Amino acid sequence: xxxxxxxxxxETHQFGPYKIRTSEVFLSTPLSLAMVNLKPVVPGHVLxxxxxxxxxxxxxxxxxxxxxxxxxQRVGSVIEPHFGAVSLTFAIQDGAAAGQTVxxxxxxxxxxxxGDFENNDEVYDKxxxxxxxxxxxxxxxxxxxxxxxxxxxxxxxxLRVLFT
Amino acid sequence: xxxxxxxxxxETHQFGPYKIRTSEVFLSTPLSLAMVNLKPVVPGHVLxxxxxxxxxxxxxxxxxxxxxxxxxQRVGSVIEPHFGAVSLTFAIQDGAAAGQTVxxxxxxxxxxxxGDFENNDEVYDKxxxxxxxxxxxxxxxxxxxxxxxxxxxxxxxxLRVLFT
Numbered sequence: 218x219x220x221x222x223x224x225x226x227x228e229t230h231q232f233g234p235y236k237i238r239t240s241e242v243f244l245s246t247p248l249s250l251a252m253v254n255l256k257p258v259v260p261g262h263v264l265x266x267x268x269x270x271x272x273x274x275x276x277x278x279x280x281x282x283x284x285x286x287x288x289x290q291r292v293g294s295v296i297e298p299h300f301g302a303v304s305l306t307f308a309i310q311d312g313a314a315a316g317q318t319v320x321x322x323x324x325x326x327x328x329x330x331x332g333d334f335e336n337n338d339e340v341y342d343k344x345x346x347x348x349x350x351x352x353x354x355x356x357x358x359x360x361x362x363x364x365x366x367x368x369x370x371x372x373x374x375x376l377r378v379l380f381t
Numbered sequence: 382x383x384x385x386x387x388x389x390x391x392e393t394h395q396f397g398p399y400k401i402r403t404s405e406v407f408l409s410t411p412l413s414l415a416m417v418n419l420k421p422v423v424p425g426h427v428l429x430x431x432x433x434x435x436x437x438x439x440x441x442x443x444x445x446x447x448x449x450x451x452x453x454q455r456v457g458s459v460i461e462p463h464f465g466a467v468s469l470t471f472a473i474q475d476g477a478a479a480g481q482t483v484x485x486x487x488x489x490x491x492x493x494x495x496g497d498f499e500n501n502d503e504v505y506d507k508x509x510x511x512x513x514x515x516x517x518x519x520x521x522x523x524x525x526x527x528x529x530x531x532x533x534x535x536x537x538x539x540l541r542v543l544f545t
Contacts, residue, residue, distance in 0.1 A: 274454055274457065274469065274471065275454055275457060275458040277454070279447075279451055282447065282450050282451050282454055283443075283446065283447035283450070283451070286446050286447070286450045287443055287446050287447070290438055290439055290441070290446055293438065293439060293475070294439040302478070303476055303477070303478045304474075304475055304476025304477060304478035304479035304481065305438065305473075305475040305476060305479055306472070306473075306474060306475065306479045306480075307438065307472065307473040307475060308470070308471065308472045308473075309469075309470075309471040309472075310468075310470060311457070311468055311469040311470065311471060312467055312468025312469060312493065313467070313468060313495070314466070314467045314468035314493040314494055314495045314496075314497070315468035315469055315470045315491075315493040316470075317468065327479075329476065329478040329479040330478055331477070331478045332478075333478070341505045
């Protein structure tokens, strides 16, 4: 219908309004994706999201709920020892009043070590700082200033082999 | 085998080392329970747990993972409007280094309102304070000083009717 020339693009996934490169995804199912982070709060801080753009947790089907959390469980059990951690924080900021800034359901999964934060809950402040930085992706000049695509792809590759 | 006289007890569920009265449970499935809190951080702050005592999230079967999160989703979608909230915080502190104090997987589900905490993440500090208070249950003299069983049963009854 359109005469606009087709532009060859890098394969991407949608994360709310953002494009996530396939190179940043380290594990996936037909319904969900596990991906590295623009700026991890702790080593191994990753996100698990439904493939379908869905704003709120209640927007997910039962199949999506089971799938995303089964994937998060698997990811957590592998990245925890890989990053020398002994615990995990799982959190969904489900809606703006809970601190959600990217309008797409996402589970934060963070490997935790004893004393990694002076106050345990500083980890959540850091998650919010990260969310603010995600907004900068919409500003093309600022896109990817925090970590380069290559850095993120390298970490995703490192994690991918853990699941093969 | 024992000659100890049988003592009639209130029906309870196990939450790690603690006994939870059935009167404090407002929704359940064959695998999971949703219950009110000893000291909610915000109105409607509830916990969703597997019936089976399991320390870590990775100890849950796929069936338990799907069940507990489907229950959490249903609980969240009902308590959010009931408490006049517009968002939800879901969190699992999975292991001691992540702030877990009760050795039994539990999902915190908190109805959130805009500006309910000056700093959004103070909510997590409050969760930890609550966890400290749970420890006092083991001290019989201090048991239930925060909320009475009647207060908790009344809130559970209020919530139970929302799901009928």
